[in-house]
Amino acid sequence: MPARERYDAVIVGGGHNGLVAAAYLARAGRTVLVLERLGSTGGAAVSTRPFAGVDARLSRYSYLVSLLPQKIVQELGLNFTLRKRTVSSYTPAHREGRPTGLFVGGGPDRTRESFERLTGGTAEYTAWEAFYGMTGHVAERVFPTLTEPLPTRDELRRRIDDDAAWRMLFEEPVGAAIEAHFSDDLVRGVVLTDALIGTFAEAHDPSLKQNRCFLYHVIGNGTGDWDVPVGGMGAFTEALTAAALSAGAEIATSHEVTRVESDGRQHADVTYRT
Numbered sequence: 001m002p003a004r005e006r007y008d009a010v011i012v013g014g015g016h017n018g019l020v021a022a023a024y025l026a027r028a029g030r031t032v033l034v035l036e037r038l039g040s041t042g043g044a045a046v047s048t049r050p051f052a053g054v055d056a057r058l059s060r061y062s063y064l065v066s067l068l069p070q071k072i073v074q075e076l077g078l079n080f081t082l083r084k085r086t087v088s089s090y091t092p093a094h095r096e097g098r099p100t101g102l103f104v105g106g107g108p109d110r111t112r113e114s115f116e117r118l119t120g121g122t123a124e125y126t127a128w129e130a131f132y133g134m135t136g137h138v139a140e141r142v143f144p145t146l147t148e149p150l151p152t153r154d155e156l157r158r159r160i161d162d163d164a165a166w167r168m169l170f171e172e173p174v175g176a177a178i179e180a181h182f183s184d185d186l187v188r189g190v191v192l193t194d195a196l197i198g199t200f201a202e203a204h205d206p207s208l209k210q211n212r213c214f215l216y217h218v219i220g221n222g223t224g225d226w227d228v229p230v231g232g233m234g235a236f237t238e239a240l241t242a243a244a245l246s247a248g249a250e251i252a253t254s255h256e257v258t259r260v261e262s263d264g265r266q267h268a269d270v271t272y273r274t
């Protein structure tokens with residue numbers, strides 16, 4: 001049960017975003033309560049032991065870390081380990097009646113070989129390097145802004161300082177850039193996955209939702225690398241929970257918020273059921 005009647009901040013939901021907010025607010029001296037509907041914290045960032053008799057913890061839903069700024073890891077003193085992946089993806093295919101595929105990983109040489117075997121030439125891998133060189137430059141410039149006051153569009157454009165990249169990623173549907181860079185349909189599909197996954201957008205959607213999704217996949221920590229948390233995402237969530245608790249936040253699991261009534265300015269009444 002929550003220890004007080006009133007808190008400076010009540011956070012609905014103990015996923016990783018709620019826990020980060022709780023840790024920072026508590027460290028700033030605020031009284032903080034996290035109300036979590038489920039029996040444990042973590043939301044979509046949790047681990048499970050799927051194999052009976054094997055003490056291996058794997059991520060249940062969300063499983064790779066890229067967008068977590070080192071600044072947050074350091075400031076909150078989060079204790080968990082990330083490992084680099086050796087394989088990014090493998091996409092099986094049929095070409096001329098025989099099974100083949102595109103392997104991305106194992107270092108640049110193996111990836112290049114796989115491109116050449118699939119496409120029969122060097123052009124697609126050269127295009128791949130140029131395209132991800134461009135996104136790498138954008139990543140270095142954009143990622144630091146995630147923990148800074150939100151820049152204006154013009155400020156961000158000046159910071160990126162690459163008109164072609166700005167047009168491809170921020171102004172035109174990213175499908176156009178992918179089609180202009182790559183001619184192999186399977187390669188186009190692999191690149192486009194990062195733009196469409198989890199959205200209902202399509203490559204040429206005028207809303208540019210797919211561009212936003214693509215940027216989130218390529219800017220992480222200024223490199224676009226996606227790393228594996230040892231012990232699964234649950235290990236990371238446990239580090240966050242520990243940081244929030246040690247800063248003085250209270251966390252009440254199995255507490256579902258059913259109503260929030262706010263004056264729209266300063267005060268809110270929060271109703272929950274256990």
Ligand SMILES: Cc1cc2nc3c(=O)[nH]c(=O)nc-3n(C[C@H](O)[C@H](O)[C@H](O)COP(=O)(O)OP(=O)(O)OC[C@H]3O[C@@H](n4cnc5c(N)ncnc54)[C@H](O)[C@@H]3O)c2cc1C
Binds near residue numbers: 012013041064
């Ligand atoms: C299958 C899958 C795979 C993914 N893979 C990745 C990945 O590899 N890497 C990555 O970075 N992102 C991934 N994502 C996205 C990522 O998981 C989410 O962006 C992230 O979990 C959002 O965190 P959150 O704290 O905002 O919300 P959530 O993790 O959804 O947490 C919200 C919490 O609020 C609680 N809650 C909801 N309503 C109430 C209520 N009324 N009262 C009390 N508590 C409530 C929920 O129980 C939950 O614990 C994936 C998502 C899914 C679904």
